[in-house]
Amino acid sequence: MKISNQFKKGVLELCVLYLLKNKDRYGYELTQKMNEHIVITEGALYPILRRLVKEEYCSTYLKESSSGPARKYYSLTDKGRQHLEKLFSEWNLFVESVQSLCQEEDNGED
Numbered sequence: 082m083k084i085s086n087q088f089k090k091g092v093l094e095l096c097v098l099y100l101l102k103n104k105d106r107y108g109y110e111l112t113q114k115m116n117e118h119i120v121i122t123e124g125a126l127y128p129i130l131r132r133l134v135k136e137e138y139c140s141t142y143l144k145e146s147s148s149g150p151a152r153k154y155y156s157l158t159d160k161g162r163q164h165l166e167k168l169f170s171e172w173n174l175f176v177e178s179v180q181s182l183c184q185e186e187d188n189g190e191d
Contacts, residue, residue, distance in 0.1 A: 093121065093129055095172055098157060098165040101139065107152040130155055138164050 093115075100106060100114055108130060112123045133139040138161030143151040157165070 092119075092172070093125065094133070095165070095168045097126070097129055097133065098138065098161060098168065101155055101157040101161070102165060105142075105154045105156045107144075107154050109152075111155070133161065137161075 096115060096119065097111060100111055106114070108123065108127060111130075112121065112126050115121050115126070130139065134141055134155070137158055139155045140158055141153050141155055144154050146152050
């Protein structure tokens with residue numbers, strides 16, 4: 082089943098931050114990892130990465146690559162970790178609220 086673009090837009094930032102939580106990654110690597118679960122294009126990812134850097138949730142550095150030019154890696158900052166915790170809490174609350182609404186409707190409650 083294909084996930085709508087509107088759903089993706091709402092959670093891509095959360096997913097990117099989560100993927101950077103334990104490991105620095107470069108853009109293509111992030112795209113590949115995301116595509117294992119949610120199909121996206123690199124074009125969708127890079128504006129998010131630029132904004133995360135601008136808002137100081139991520140920092141960047143160049144690292145030499147054995148298979149070509151140096152790669153720009155993204156690293157989660159302390160501010161980014163705090164933002165991730167906030168987003169993840171909001172996401173969990175949202176999911177719980179939607180599930181509650183659906184269960185209430187399925188049970189015929191008013």
